Amino acid sequence: MRTTATAFAPATVANLGPGFDFLGVAVEGQGDVVTATVRPDLPGGSVHITSMTGDNGRLSLDAAKNCCGIAASATLKLLGVSSCGVSLECTKGLPLGSGLGSSAASAAAAAWAVNALFGAPLTKADLVPAGLASEATVSGYHADNIAPAIMGGFVLVRSYDPKLALVPLTWGGDATQLWFCLVTPVFEAPTREMRAALPKNITMALHVANAAAGAGLVTGILNGDARMLGAALADDTIVEVARGPLIPGFAAVKEAAIAAGAYGCTISGAGPTIVAIAPERDKGVAIAKAMADAFRTHGKLEVGYAACAQLCADGAREVAPGGGAQSPADKVIRLV
């Protein structure tokens, strides 16, 4: 048994337009880092949060109310550890309420760090339920951020009932042929409020149209067809119409992305981050820049993050203590 392990988990884009609540993808760039330390002095199976940075003091250090703490505790339970406790130090690279899977990244990094501490006996898929326990407490019972944050790549959340069924969807093209343009304004869109904006019921016609678009999304992913993926992602007539108006400048940002050559554009997670799909790096950089400009001009918002990033195939991974959270420069170009 080691005494300490540090893990990184990436940002994730959930919902993906018609993939609402069942499809998510991990992206290179920002992420959260958690260091777990074995603490024989703590009660067996217990978790103590030693420090939390990058959250501007907003997150609770009570392990029972914190993403890292809940995920670490659930992981210890899965591992059957009762001989010692664990302490956590968390460094958040992702802003809260940004639509980039901030809580999932913390939970994924904590779960992977704790698993690593005990020799990594559990697989990534095994660990998703531990992260889901955390998500259920802080933002609702949805696996579309936590599954890709741990497993990497695109993950289809096929069903929750009778048991959680996850299907990794392998991007069918070259990694350099799919770029995610991500722009986050300085504007917090709380997940609960964004959920409240959704219709409770929809017509069969809307269901069929969105389900067909979701099928197009999966086809685009598996066939490595960024154009089909982008077009499908933008073809959501249920969620985007309800949430878009709650994000100042959204319509202008989407228009700017398409005008700059994006294959599609929609809200990332519950927003306010907007995601667009680009076929190659340079075009992706130009699209992200146009989106950021549109947020400033039309949304009257500052931009906190703007980048053009590749798919993150790895998901959660162990890194050197205090470092390793940065993606290679050829996989993410950060503008802001």
Next chain:
Amino acid sequence: MRTTATAFAPATVANLGPGFDFLGVAVEGQGDVVTATVRPDLPGGSVHITSMTGDNGRLSLDAAKNCCGIAASATLKLLGVSSCGVSLECTKGLPLGSGLGSSAASAAAAAWAVNALFGAPLTKADLVPAGLASEATVSGYHADNIAPAIMGGFVLVRSYDPKLALVPLTWGGDATQLWFCLVTPVFEAPTREMRAALPKNITMALHVANAAAGAGLVTGILNGDARMLGAALADDTIVEVARGPLIPGFAAVKEAAIAAGAYGCTISGAGPTIVAIAPERDKGVAIAKAMADAFRTHGKLEVGYAACAQLCADGAREVAPGGGAQSPADKVIRLV
């Protein structure tokens, strides 16, 4: 210009559980045959139906009210033919109102025969709108039967608006690893009544569950994973629950299919044909037999057709006059 051409088009399974209204597949076995003949004596662009067999005298010979006639007329329009008319002889191999795409097969065969008559300048995808014009008149504006009846294989009807977008989905496995068990009782389930049974509105939770299952269906197809395809096909919580009870014995037939080893089972089209997925030929034959027995015992219905068939990759195709409508014996095993 030739004087005559004969085409065959196959049966199709539409809906496929959560693929309701956007996914269909062509299957080997039964189908319809149409012979088109150039008629310089008829008004330019006009269509005359000379004979119709296999419909028990139920279909109109008025070309404006008949699937073959409407599709042939629309094809002549697409071809820009105004110098002559065309006469049609149609032999129906598919029973009406069976859920096997009977009207689509007639329309597809007619469209392909007329196109062949003039040197086949139009592609199969070009011809789908001609068939759709026919479907819209006789059974509603849905392309999930007509698209695979013409193009073959699985076809995703990605959208209708702003224009019809069709995506062929290539089965990712070996052709011998996917068998469709099809059992048709002697019981007519009229499309309109089956449509009326559907809910007008559904909850978001049902939408997400069915869209995720639809995504699983597409993943199973593209990855050549019959087990995933079958499980997704059976995991429909919107359409099957509404229509199943209208088909006597449905629950028992589905249960018998699963007990005999089917990966999944649901209603084909608007029924009453039931379709199950089998991984190999011999198991498929046993499943089809069990389904037929269950229809007789529990549904108290005669069985009109029971077979175990492969995917029909070809779709509509030219055949020798008066023949060629049979699939090779290794691609379909007919029990009834």
